[in-house]
Amino acid sequence: MLDPALLRANPAELAERLRASRGFELDVGRLEALEADRKRIQVRTQELQNLRNTRSKQIGMLKAKGEDVSAVMAEVAGFGEELKASEVELDRIRGEIEAIALGIPNIPDDSVPQGSDESQNVEQKQWGTPRSFDFEPKDHVELGARHGWLDGETAAKLSGSRFTVLRGQLARLHRALAQFMLDLHANEHGYEETNVPVIVNAESLYGTSQLPKFEEDMFATQLGEHRRYLISTSEISLTNIVRDEIVEAEALPKRMTAHSLCFRSEAGSGGRDVRGMIRQHQFEKVELVSIAKPDESDAEHERMTRCAETVLEKLGLPYRKVLLCTGDMGFAARKTYDLEVWLPSQRAYREISSCSNCGDFQARRMQARWRNPETGKPELVHTLNGSGVAVGRALIAVMENYQDADGSISVPEALRAYMGGVERIA
Template sequence: MHDPRLLLDPDTDAAAKLRRRGYVLDTDRLGKLVSRRSEVIGEGDQARAESKKAAAEVQAAARRGEDVTGLREQARELKNRISELESEQRAVEAELNEFLLSIPNLPLDELPDGATEEFAEQVRTWGTPTEFDFEPLDHVDLGERAGILDLGRATKLSGPRFAVFRGAGARLERALAQFFLDVHTQEHGYTEFSVPSLVTRQTMTGTGQLPKFEEDLFRTAVADRELFLIPTAEVPLVNLHAGEILNLDELPLRYTAHTPCFRSEAGSYGRDTRGLIRQHEFSKVELVQLVDADSSRAALDEIVVHAETILRKLNLAYRVIKLPAGDIGFSAQITFDLEVWMPSQKTYREISSASDTGTFQTRRAGIRGKGKDGKRGAVAALNASGLPIGRTLVAILEQHQRADGSVAIPEALTPYTGFAVINKDGSVS
């Protein structure tokens, strides 16, 4: 959540920055709310001082044996006034907080202008998009022909946008998760966590999913408690330290977790409904870093490389793009997307987003920092997919398919799968 004083500071130029991402900041409303809050707080402080003085006068007059009826009435009126001002202060602060929670993060100046991916800046590419001397199949045809993917039975169980993996497909899915976690914990220094898939409204608010994206979330109730299914492990991993003061000298903290993720995909209206690209439930290995705010931009470059490492080890062609200001997520101040080559679509498709949220999420979650010298400092949060299991599986099937209908398993993954090839009939070798 933003500091309203910074939003109103002309030097911050917040309104202009937010316009770059398509958000119009109502500075007039914000200024009035901030002013009224200050006025109410000031009036309350004055009323409490007068009430304290009135109470002392009542006691002094009573000791002198004087009639204190009038003084007690004045003291009662002051207490009523204090109660009214406190009530108004709560109302103003609630309205101000609700307003602030709806304002997205400020994009960094280095982002290109624009609101769609066509305005993105390509940073680099790796690998050569696969060219076949046969007509390649998409992942659905490959998986269903081999019997390792069953979308029909998934629909029978849960409706559209769910998947069932079978045999070598299920084993490949499990192997990918283990491989991702091993690379990130053993090579990149992340600590692995197992976290809940159901979290509170406050937890969702801390990372910016609420109130903005409530329609995209699955909500349930457990023993009359409202809980939400997580859309990404970023939510619980960042909020592990909600309300805490972290030792700045012990940063960065690098966390990872493999979790199911749940998204309603409200508003997608038929986009990518075939196959595994856009599912209501999928699994993902997430990367989160908590760093000194002054180090966040450098940490973003690092976390991007960590996600790229997986794609390179799997020999999957991809590119890295810097998203334009109007296309970054609500909580992000800068985002790099990793896009993997999809032969069936003859284009690159997003497989990971890596974002620096600056202090946006940590302020919302109440995460602060303090050094050994006792000086307070700001903590920043970053996140990246490292990687989603389903989309990585799609890329492997499509990029590594062969003319005889089989799929070659990347060499780095074979110790985890126990096989090097998924044959056309679903058997392995």
């Protein structure tokens, strides 16, 4: 959530900035009308509260003197109903303003290129050279289905479309990838391995900005009166660990990593990537989250992105790093790098990691703060998150880039220790 002072100070200027960078239309007239009503009713509410307090003291003094208090009590009763109605109306208006504020995306950093869609993202680097095949490379679905390793039909029988059953050595390779990533980030990159719930309450989703805007993308559970949600990323659980907390300066940056199941309804994805494991309702991801001091978050963002790059380099997977333009960034992000891995079957780079600096946008919703030793006062932290990386897409990339003409798949050297020394699956 943006600083409320930005909404109050100059909403027209904010609206223009959001329109230019995000294509977001802020209803300035509605916001200004609500703010005017809020000020007017708040002043009247305070007047009535002061009047009530003054008259209450007067009643006490009159009673102490043994004098008649009926007239004053009648006066208090007279404005008591007005005060109650005024407080209710003030809460309603504040709720409307907050609802507007919750729907406003983060403001992009000045270093983010202007643009309306992914075609205007800016490539930062390429690593590795896509392999030249002396045969027509197969896609991951054909490679997996030949051996019964990847079974969409059985998954559809169990759960419906966009689910997958993995078997045998392919299931083991998938597990190996997750273990490799966790060990890399925990042992070499200094992230604390964390195991988190995959079912969370609504407060957690408000904290990291999935609610209210993206509720249609969430799977939900209902048990009696309790509604909870299946996480779409362990960023939600990890980041909310510091919700309503004050972190001491010496504990920052706080770096956490988790391997978890993730669930997305893909409500707005239409018919995209319905084949295979590219876009699933259930998938696994190794997530990176950092909680940082504001003046260190840009450097932490570069570091986090580099940690995700290392995964792909150790696996020998060609990739490119892209700086997203203003129109292609996520709702809560102020700056995002995407890593896109090369898929031979598509002859294209596809996203496998997204690393974002959210500034204080999520922290303000969560009231996640740190104690600044220079002032001794609590201030908002900055939150960062990134895929380190998506396990299913890494599996796809390994299958396609390491395939041989007979349909067998070489195991990248970095994974062989996790595969019991197996060098090839066939």
